[in-house]
Amino acid sequence: MIHGKPLHHATRTATLGALLAGSLALSAGAMAAPQGLxxxxxxxxxxxxxxGSSAQxxxxxxxxLDNDMTVRALVIDTGTLLDLKGEQQFVIEAGKFTVETRNGHDLEEIEYRVNVELSEAELAEQPAxxxxxxxxxxxxxxxxxERTKEGAASAWESTQEGASRALDRIGQALExxxxKTQDAANQ
Structure with missing residues (x-):
């Protein structure tokens, strides 16, 4: 037991905490002022x-998270707070929310407030x-x-071809x- 929680919960929390620390700090769109951890x-x-709402x-x-362990979205459970039928969960992409830390100096008292940069109506229109x-x-x-890998390979090939052509032109210019120098020397 750690802090009154089972060890597997503490291990999961520590692992996710490490991933999230890097992800939120690097995902500038998701954070107003990164705090490091x-x-x-x-x-x-x-x-x-x-x-525009003071109500939760x-x-x-x-x-x-994505393959790079960067935060890509939060899933928000609105329960019945938005007057929708039944409980709803919406995907809110990074860049559409900020995380505000409260009581950040005390691990036992730390709290976060997530501010979504969407109105309640816009929130309800996000993907379920x-x-x-x-x-x-x-x-x-x-x-x-896959497109990124293909694009990177294509860019590398284009760079190599361009460099090869540039070297050929430089070689021809030097030749x-x-x-001309030889001709001038022979005259």
């Missing part, structure tokens, strides 16, 4: 507020966190990764200068 355990279930609209249900969304997002991320 964040607790995923405390971020999960953090209160969420919509733009939900809480953080999940944190979505469902299995279909998950499968489509994973497939889209994989395709994007021309050499011929």
């Amino acid at each position: 964040y607790s995923t355990d405390e971020l999960l279930d953090a209160d969420v507020y919509a733009a 609209v939900g809480e953080v249900q999940d944190i979505l 966190y469902t299995n279909d969304w998950w499968q489509n997002a994973r497939e889209g991320a994989q395709k994007a990764w 021309d200068v050499g011929k």
